[in-house]
Amino acid sequence: xxxxxxxxxxxxxxxxxxxxxxxxxxxxxxxxxxxxxxxxxxxxxxxxxxxxxxxxxxxxxxxxxxxxxxxxxxxxxxxxxxxxxxxxxxxxxxxxxxxxxxxxxxxxxxxxxxxxxxxxxxxxxxxxxxxxxxxxxxxxxxxxxxxxxxxxxxxxxxxxxxxxxxxxxxxxxxxxxxxxxxxxxxxxxxxxxxxxxxxxxxxxxxxxxxxxxxxxxxxxxxxxxxxxxxxxxxxxxxxxxxxxxxxxxxxxxxx
Numbered sequence: 001x002x003x004x005x006x007x008x009x010x011x012x013x014x015x016x017x018x019x020x021x022x023x024x025x026x027x028x029x030x031x032x033x034x035x036x037x038x039x040x041x042x043x044x045x046x047x048x049x050x051x052x053x054x055x056x057x058x059x060x061x062x063x064x065x066x067x068x069x070x071x072x073x074x075x076x077x078x079x080x081x082x083x084x085x086x087x088x089x090x091x092x093x094x095x096x097x098x099x100x101x102x103x104x105x106x107x108x109x110x111x112x113x114x115x116x117x118x119x120x121x122x123x124x125x126x127x128x129x130x131x132x133x134x135x136x137x138x139x140x141x142x143x144x145x146x147x148x149x150x151x152x153x154x155x156x157x158x159x160x161x162x163x164x165x166x167x168x169x170x171x172x173x174x175x176x177x178x179x180x181x182x183x184x185x186x187x188x189x190x191x192x193x194x195x196x197x198x199x200x201x202x203x204x205x206x207x208x209x210x211x212x213x214x215x216x217x218x219x220x221x222x223x224x225x226x227x228x229x230x231x232x233x234x235x236x237x238x239x240x241x242x243x244x245x246x247x248x249x250x251x252x253x254x255x
Contacts, residue, residue, distance in 0.1 A: 009068035012115035093164030107132030
């Protein structure tokens with residue numbers, strides 16, 4: 001892929017995206033981060049140059065600048081690129097396309113996945129959701145996305161915000177509940193390894209069926225005695241009791 005890209009950010013998304021771009025044949029020019037040492041570390045990994053000011057990312061270099069920072073910082077970062085004529089895209093699921101409207105050419109390049117810096121993943125399977133302020137910019141983003149992934153979608157801001165919300169329910173909340181399970185097990189000298197196969201099978205089921213079709217457990221069976229026993233076991237942690245009761249009631253209603 002004959003394109004020059006600069007990355008603003010050095011976190012999980014920036015790290016995986018930079019590596020995927022390099023592996024696809026793109027040239028990584030500049031990496032900027034609030035933490036210059038982090039920028040240097042990522043730049044060394046993808047044969048780029050770390051810069052200490054965003055103004056060093058100029059029009060005569062990068063074809064595309066990707067902003068991969070926390071949502072609250074996107075507008076501020078974009079303001080430092082206001083004189084740039086080339087394309088700038090952010091990677092946020094929750095921020096709107098309009099958050100970059102102070103720029104001339106802008107878009108969204110949202111990879112819908114959970115990223116951890118030190119865990120490799122197959123970017124070819126990562127859905128990438130695109131949006132841009134005009135057709136030419138969309139086509140450029142699409143060319144980049146299709147070089148990285150076989151799952152590329154045109155998704156408008158309002159739809160993307162729903163996708164991001166759905167991802168919180170599908171990923172972030174279950175992971176918190178895994179943490180509750182781990183703490184419960186640890187309190188009773190049991191290993192989290194025992195439930196890993198259960199977690200894997202639950203995730204595997206919904207690859208071929210809808211969640212409501214494969215729901216199991218005491219709540220869906222309306223097993224009141226078992227649920228009462230569970231709540232008693234949780235009585236030392238009222239927050240967990242509340243979570244248990246709320247989710248159980250919602251599962252009952254979903255039948």
